[in-house]
Amino acid sequence: MHATPSDxxxxxxxxxxxxxxxxxxxxxxxxxxxxxxIGASGWVRNQTDGTVLAEIEGSLEQVxxxxxxxxxxxxxxxxDNIDIEELTxxxxAGFTIH
Incomplete structure (x- = not known):
């Protein structure tokens, strides 16, 4: 069975x-x-509250x-601090700046 991104x-x-x-x-x-x-994918953007939000995907080591x-x-x-939420x-592929 081939692994899908979710499993x-x-x-x-x-x-x-x-x-x-x-x-x-x-x-x-x-x-x-x-x-x-390093070959990670995702995106990064500024938020109106002064924080930066990023979604990052890759191997365990890359993340x-x-x-x-x-x-x-x-x-x-x-x-000062980073809040991290796990996603599926x-x-x-690729990494962009929004």
Missing amino acids: DTTHRRIRATVHGAVQGVGFRWATAEHATE DDMIDFLHRGSQFARV PDGS
Whole structure:
């Protein structure tokens, strides 16, 4: 039987809300750049409340790497906290900035 994205335990998809000084500091660009470098998929966007929202999908290692990156942020960002919600992987490809 072939694994589908919803029953594949080797892949993970998360929604991360990043709090802190994360807008106007290159955070979305750096996130997209890092995701592309490691082969993770998803998207990132600014929210009206000053947070950054990202959905990230990939192997367990890729998603863990991206969570570590989100905690560091871009050079001028200050990350205070990240809320993470587990989602069902959907097999999406590529990473975009909204």
